[in-house]
Amino acid sequence: MMHRPVVKAELVDWMRQNQTPVQGDLASVLKQAQENNIPVIPHETVVYFQMLIQLLQPKRILEIGTAIGFSALMMAQAAKEAEIVTIDRNPEMIALAKENLATYDHLKQIQLLEGDAADVLLELTAQQAADNHGDSHRFDLIFMDSAKSKYVEFLPMALSLLTENGVILMDDIFQAGEILTPIMEIKRSQRALERGLRRLFDEVLNNPKYLTSILPLGDGLLMIKPNRESK
Ligand SMILES: C[S@@+](CC[C@H](N)C(=O)[O-])C[C@H]1O[C@@H](n2cnc3c(N)ncnc32)[C@H](O)[C@@H]1O
Structure with missing residues (x-):
C-alpha cells in the first residue's frame, strides 16, 4: 500500500494494524487489488466509511x-439496504469490476455505469431534473475517487443529485502534500490536477454556502455538505 507522508508513518501503521481488518469477500478483493497494484481506499478510510455509513444509513x-x-x-456490505451506483471509464477496470460484482455483490445492490463520469453525471442529472423534484434519483452519499482534477467540475452536478441531508466525500485531496507547493514549482504534467484541486478549495473551503471538513485519512478526505442555513 502506498505511503503518503501526511500523518506520521508509525501512526498510519498503528491505525491499519489495530482497526478490524476487512473480512471474507472484501479481503479477497483487497488481496486482488494489492497483488495487481490497483489503488483502492486505505484501511483507515475503509473503517471511517463503515462508521459513517452506520451513522447516516444512506439509501442511495x-x-x-x-x-x-x-x-x-465495502459500502454495500456496510449498508445492506442501500442501492449503490458506481461509475468507471476504464475498460480493464470495468471488466474486473464486473467479475467481482458478479461474484460478491450477493444482494445485487450495485449498478455499474460505464463511461466518463462527466457524461454519466450529465445523464443522471437529466433523469433527476425529469423527476419533477422527486428524490428517487438523488443520493444520500456521493463518493468521488477518480481523476482529482475533475472534482471541481463534477461538484455542481453532484450537488444537484444530493438529497437534503446528503454528503459528498472526495478522496486523495492532499496529493501527498503537493497542494502546499506553488503551482509553478510543480511538474508540468501534474499542474492540471493541482489547478483543479486548488479551484475546488477556492470554491468550497471557507465559503458560507458549504460545510466542509478535511480528514487526514489516507491521502486526505474532504467532506462537503451544502450549508442549508446560509440560504
Ligand atoms: C483510485 S481508483 C478507484 C478505487 C475505488 N474507489 C476503490 O477504493 O476500490 C480510480 C478509478 O477512477 C476511474 N476514473 C478516473 N477518472 C474517471 C472519470 N472521469 N470517469 C470515470 N471514471 C474515472 C479510473 O478508471 C479508476 O478505475
Whole structure:
C-alpha cells in the first residue's frame, strides 16, 4: 500500500494494524487489488466509511471511480439496504469490476455505469431534473475517487443529485502534500490536477454556502455538505 507522508508513518501503521481488518469477500478483493497494484481506499478510510455509513444509513450511494469494485462492495456490505451506483471509464477496470460484482455483490445492490463520469453525471442529472423534484434519483452519499482534477467540475452536478441531508466525500485531496507547493514549482504534467484541486478549495473551503471538513485519512478526505442555513 502506498505511503503518503501526511500523518506520521508509525501512526498510519498503528491505525491499519489495530482497526478490524476487512473480512471474507472484501479481503479477497483487497488481496486482488494489492497483488495487481490497483489503488483502492486505505484501511483507515475503509473503517471511517463503515462508521459513517452506520451513522447516516444512506439509501442511495453514488461512487465515481469503481476500479475493481472494492469500495463499492465495502459500502454495500456496510449498508445492506442501500442501492449503490458506481461509475468507471476504464475498460480493464470495468471488466474486473464486473467479475467481482458478479461474484460478491450477493444482494445485487450495485449498478455499474460505464463511461466518463462527466457524461454519466450529465445523464443522471437529466433523469433527476425529469423527476419533477422527486428524490428517487438523488443520493444520500456521493463518493468521488477518480481523476482529482475533475472534482471541481463534477461538484455542481453532484450537488444537484444530493438529497437534503446528503454528503459528498472526495478522496486523495492532499496529493501527498503537493497542494502546499506553488503551482509553478510543480511538474508540468501534474499542474492540471493541482489547478483543479486548488479551484475546488477556492470554491468550497471557507465559503458560507458549504460545510466542509478535511480528514487526514489516507491521502486526505474532504467532506462537503451544502450549508442549508446560509440560504
Ligand atoms: C483510485 S481508483 C478507484 C478505487 C475505488 N474507489 C476503490 O477504493 O476500490 C480510480 C478509478 O477512477 C476511474 N476514473 C478516473 N477518472 C474517471 C472519470 N472521469 N470517469 C470515470 N471514471 C474515472 C479510473 O478508471 C479508476 O478505475
